[in-house]
Amino acid sequence: MPGGISAEEDGLAAQRIVVLGAGFAGLWSAIGAARALDELGVGADRVEIVVIDRTAWHSIRVRNYEADLDGTRVALDSVLGPIGVRRLEGEVSAIDVRQRIVTYQSGGASRDIAYDRLVFALGSRLAHPPIPGLSDHAFDVDTHAGAVRLNAHIAGLSKQSASPGQSTVLVVGGGLTGIEAAAEMPGKLRAAGIASPRVILADHAPRIGADMGAGAQPVIDQALGALGVDMRGGVSVASVDAEGATLATGERIAAATVVWCAGMQAHPLTAQFPVERDRLGRLPVEPSLKIKGLAAEFAAGDCAWLLVDDIHCSVMSCQHGRPMGRFAGHNVVCDLLGRPLLPLRIDWYTTILDLGPWGAVYTEGWERKLVSQGAAAKRTKEIINRERIYPPRSGDRRAILDAAAPTVQAPPIRFG
Numbered sequence: 093m094p095g096g097i098s099a100e101e102d103g104l105a106a107q108r109i110v111v112l113g114a115g116f117a118g119l120w121s122a123i124g125a126a127r128a129l130d131e132l133g134v135g136a137d138r139v140e141i142v143v144i145d146r147t148a149w150h151s152i153r154v155r156n157y158e159a160d161l162d163g164t165r166v167a168l169d170s171v172l173g174p175i176g177v178r179r180l181e182g183e184v185s186a187i188d189v190r191q192r193i194v195t196y197q198s199g200g201a202s203r204d205i206a207y208d209r210l211v212f213a214l215g216s217r218l219a220h221p222p223i224p225g226l227s228d229h230a231f232d233v234d235t236h237a238g239a240v241r242l243n244a245h246i247a248g249l250s251k252q253s254a255s256p257g258q259s260t261v262l263v264v265g266g267g268l269t270g271i272e273a274a275a276e277m278p279g280k281l282r283a284a285g286i287a288s289p290r291v292i293l294a295d296h297a298p299r300i301g302a303d304m305g306a307g308a309q310p311v312i313d314q315a316l317g318a319l320g321v322d323m324r325g326g327v328s329v330a331s332v333d334a335e336g337a338t339l340a341t342g343e344r345i346a347a348a349t350v351v352w353c354a355g356m357q358a359h360p361l362t363a364q365f366p367v368e369r370d371r372l373g374r375l376p377v378e379p380s381l382k383i384k385g386l387a388a389e390f391a392a393g394d395c396a397w398l399l400v401d402d403i404h405c406s407v408m409s410c411q412h413g414r415p416m417g418r419f420a421g422h423n424v425v426c427d428l429l430g431r432p433l434l435p436l437r438i439d440w441y442t443t444i445l446d447l448g449p450w451g452a453v454y455t456e457g458w459e460r461k462l463v464s465q466g467a468a469a470k471r472t473k474e475i476i477n478r479e480r481i482y483p484p485r486s487g488d489r490r491a492i493l494d495a496a497a498p499t500v501q502a503p504p505i506r507f508g
């Protein structure tokens with residue numbers, strides 16, 4: 093066994109729940125587990141909860157496209173400390189399901205930690221197809237570090253020596269993330285001293301925003317048009333370099349900034365579980381969030397999929413990741429202590445897409461019926477992004493635990 097289990101890692105508790113990842117699913121799993129233990133009157137001497145993440149932060153990843161990234165991270169210790177959850181910082185590198193051991197890299201050493209129950213919540217990452225130059229030259233808004241790097245690059249553009257693509261940003265990927273990133277871009281460029289910004293939003297698909305449904309599509313067209321974003325469907329990028337991108341047709345787009353927003357894949361460590369994954373690399377889970385066919389392992393968030401309402405599959409989203417986390421946390425405790433598990437069922441689905449200074453668009457249902465737009469939808473988006481999806485930041489133990497009750501919230505408030 094690489095590294096061995098140190099006395100410090102072995103701890104003193106009789107049993108241990110290990111949560112991998114402290115994003116929307118992982119953090120809420122850990123709080124949900126702490127809440128369940130508290131409710132059952134089980135102390136940390138009997139069951140300890142340990143969270144492992146590569147950073148010390150809970151990233152509000154959905155805000156990574158914004159111009160101001162202040163406040164988009166919450167210190168994990170400020171949430172986990174008051175509820176008695178132990179945090180380990182390190183890069184998870186392996187899971188041995190047979191021996192129930194997780195290996196992670198920390199402080200230059202490989203360490204192991206044993207678990208009685210596991211919640212796997214390492215999320216997803218932007219897919220990087222083997223396009224020459226993509227990994228070296230493209231920016232992204234996938235992680236906080238990537239978003240900081242992009243914003244710093246844009247802020248420095250006007251100080252660079254003049255080049256044909258200096259004022260041009262090419263955003264590739266016309267899904268929700270690409271649209272949100274593109275809608276913010278003209279404002280970011282102007283704030284950086286680029287007087288005549290050019291923003292191109294390109295996708296393979298013939299029409300940008302078609303996935304958002306027939307009701308929202310014209311709203312997206314109108315908003316991006318008003319913001320001066322040039323929408324280009326039917327585009328395939330063949331290579332990327334420091335001065336722009338070359339398309340499969342041979343066309344050259346000069347752009348000092350290429351932002352890759354095309355496609356998500358579940359965390360590659362999902363491959364370590366002996367189960368069949370879906371085309372996005374996700375693990376199949378029961379309504380209890382236990383991985384199908386396994387005895388002690390749960391999964392939640394972007395790395396797991398379940399039928400949320402008997403028909404529809406969960407979507408890689410914090411909308412699903414947070415309730416998946418709350419239920420996984422509750423159930424992992426109940427499973428360990430031989431109590432009944434609660435099935436997660438979500439009967440509603442909404443999409444609220446930020447359209448920059450123009451506003452936003454809010455759709456309801458899987459068929460994506462348009463319910464509000466412009467400033468009214470933007471109010472909803474701001475409440476979601478700045479309040480609803482945050483853990484309590486008061487440091488109040490009771491408030492933190494209460495926020496993780498295994499229930500499904502009502503849909504976001506609608507204005508207008």
Ligand SMILES: Cc1cc2nc3c(=O)[nH]c(=O)nc-3n(C[C@H](O)[C@H](O)[C@H](O)COP(=O)(O)OP(=O)(O)OC[C@H]3O[C@@H](n4cnc5c(N)ncnc54)[C@H](O)[C@@H]3O)c2cc1C
Nearest residue numbers: 113115116117145146154183184215393394408409410411
């Ligand atoms: C720009 C953008 C906008 C978005 N907008 C929306 C939106 O409007 N609505 C919506 O519902 N969803 C949105 N999403 C999707 C949403 O952010 C994800 O679905 C959500 O973050 C998934 O939560 P998660 O906990 O599964 O994964 P994450 O939030 O990615 O958390 C994974 C955690 O695991 C940690 N980790 C990963 N690998 C390792 C490792 N090997 N070792 C240790 N730690 C590791 C990471 O540090 C992270 O803390 C958006 C995403 C982006 C990028």
